Amino acid sequence: MEEREISQAVIRRLPRYYRYLGELLENGVERISSNDLSKRMKVTASQIRQDLNNFGGFGQQGYGYNVKYLYTEIGKILGLEQHHNIIIIGAGNLGQALANYADFEKRGFILKGIFDVNPTLADVSIRGVPVRMMDELEQFVRENDIEIGVLTIPKTKAVEVANNLVNNGVRAIWNFAHIDLNLPENVIVENVHLSESLMRLSYNISRYHEEHKESK
Ligand code: NAI
Incomplete structure (x- = not known):
């Protein structure tokens, strides 16, 4: 695979892809389309395609992603195959x-x-x-x-x-x-x-309440 600098934003999302793909594997799912993965992960399909294209695009048009392959490759990128x-x-x-x-x-x-x-x-x-x-x-x-x-x-x-x-x-x-x-x-x-995570939660609680006050 061509060595490319992967942005930190993508790296931050990879563990979540890894977790979802691991769950799919456990449930015996062999292939998944970016649309299905998008629904499950609540990330746009285009974001998924863009993210996964960073690694040479493991998907095939109309055929979806090979879950095991993608899981293994992301694991390698994250360095998880090593101890x-x-x-x-x-x-x-x-x-x-x-x-x-x-x-x-x-x-x-x-x-x-x-x-x-x-x-x-x-x-x-x-x-x-x-x-x-x-x-x-x-x-x-x-x-x-x-x-x-x-x-x-x-x-x-x-x-x-x-x-x-x-x-x-x-x-x-x-x-x-x-x-x-x-x-x-x-x-x-x-x-x-x-x-910091708790502060983000606090911010989102405040924002949610503000928005709902306005819509009342
Ligand atoms: P704690 O007081 O229960 O444990 C601290 C341990 O460090 C104690 O067993 C103490 O004997 C030991 N210790 C003190 N000086 C040491 C040294 N020089 N070398 C080796 N061990 C030493 O505190 P707790 O709740 O486990 O928190 C630990 C640290 O983690 C604190 O700095 C705290 O602020 C931080 N923390 C960070 C969180 C985060 O999200 N980043 C969440 C919770 C705690």
């Missing part, structure tokens, strides 16, 4: 919730370790993965080919810990701490802020 070793730093509420979510493994994200500074957590294991103390971190990262560090620690500690991870070979950070990390350009950072 990614991950560790979670901060075994509090959020860190434990993430560690308990077994489905990440299905997507190839293998939880190798969980770290914290709180010695009362030293005896805790989550899905068989023990919580380790931070003094083991550097050696563990170097010896276990850790690619992704998940930060679920207070924001005051996040920068220091992120730098430490990167200095020991971690190449990507899934950052939940509410702070910008400013890491070297070759380190991939994905910030996740649930509160």
Whole structure:
């Protein structure tokens, strides 16, 4: 396939295509037209065609998309056919919730370790993965080919810990701490802020109420 720069907007939509196609596959659907996919996903058919054309257009006119092929190709584009070793730093509420979510493994994200500074957590294991103390971190990262560090620690500690991870070979950070990390350009950072999603929800609630007030 020709290497082309895919826009971040398309990349952001791919996981949703992947999820829908996965569900279709589970339900034994082999082919789907962009119109049918459009109805299910509530995205215009032309948007779907445009998005999927980025990858050389897997569809055939009048024949629809081969669900399995498309699912596999999108998975490859998202890098999901490879395994990614991950560790979670901060075994509090959020860190434990993430560690308990077994489905990440299905997507190839293998939880190798969980770290914290709180010695009362030293005896805790989550899905068989023990919580380790931070003094083991550097050696563990170097010896276990850790690619992704998940930060679920207070924001005051996040920068220091992120730098430490990167200095020991971690190449990507899934950052939940509410702070910008400013890491070297070759380190991939994905910030996740649930509160931003909640603010968008709040905005849409207000907008909905405004519109309905007007139409009364
Ligand atoms: P928590 O207080 O339950 O857990 C934090 C854990 O980090 C504790 O177990 C603590 O011992 C550990 N910790 C503190 N300093 C550390 C260090 N230097 N190294 C390793 N571990 C350390 O807090 P919670 O609710 O789990 O939140 C964790 C972080 O995630 C906070 O920064 C919070 O603001 C953020 N958060 C972000 C959300 C988002 O959507 N981005 C949603 C919820 C929380």
